[in-house]
Amino acid sequence: MKRVLILGVIVAGIATLIVACERSAKKESSKQPSAAETDPLAQPKSLQQVGVPVELTRQAIPADNPQTPEKISLGQTLFFERRLSVDGTVSCSTCHDPQLAFTDRKPLSVGIKGRVGQRNAPTILNALYNKTQFWDGRVNTLEEQAANPIVNAFEMGHPNLDAAVAQIASVGEYQQAFQRVFGRAPNGPDLLRAIASYERTQLSFDSPFDRFIAGDNNAIDASVKRGWELFNTQARCNKCHALTDSQRDVTLDG
Secondary structure, eight states, rough: HHHHHHHHHHHHHHHHHHHHHHHHHHHHHHHOOHHHSSSSGGGGTTTTTOOOHHHHHTTTTTTTTTOOHHHHHHHHHTTOOOGGGSSOOHHHHSSGGGGTTBBBOOOOOOOGHHHHHHHSOOOOGGGOSSSSSSSTBBEEEEEHHHHHHOOTTTTTTOHHOOOOHHHHHHHHHHHHHHHHHHHSOOHHHHHHHHHHHHHOOOOOOOHHHHHHTTTTOOOHHHHHHHHHHHHHTTTTTTGGGGHHHHHHHHHOOO
């Protein structure tokens, strides 16, 4: 009998320790940003990159969701937040990995419980310039786009957006952050505004070609220049793959 009692006490103690560790880990995870979130590739990109169309970028910011550093920071945290999925295993960054140019390099993206979707995840790089979002263009804004994976049964699996909000609203840090950014408690529209604001900072410019277009004739080599010439003339690539007018009007040397 004594052995049974001792064994019971030990088991109970271990169970209590495990629960305490899990709670501590959850508490810590809500305070500390993930390694992926702090990855340099995940950081908001500068408008000072060579090649950024500043005016077009400003036009892409909706009047009802202006960019602020605090909102972008909250959106970045939410982008990497696995608690936005029903079982806490999938975040936006699962399918849009900064290390993989904000894609997952899979033929078909995988969501909660290993569920395989019908399409692969497009990059969010430069998505702010898209006139429509998703491969099939079924929504027009990044705010609308951010909502769909959260309530998709194959992706993040919540029955509705309110369920996802309730899951993160239980975290004190999020309550404080939403009050600081929006002046109110966590809610669906503001959650989407924050994620979309972060996604609008993901610009991909400052390449050798961008520097060439900006006037650095040595940024690309002669073979690339010949390819650019063909792109705009005999090959007629620019008929379907149009860049800006200023880019198409460039005159090449040799």
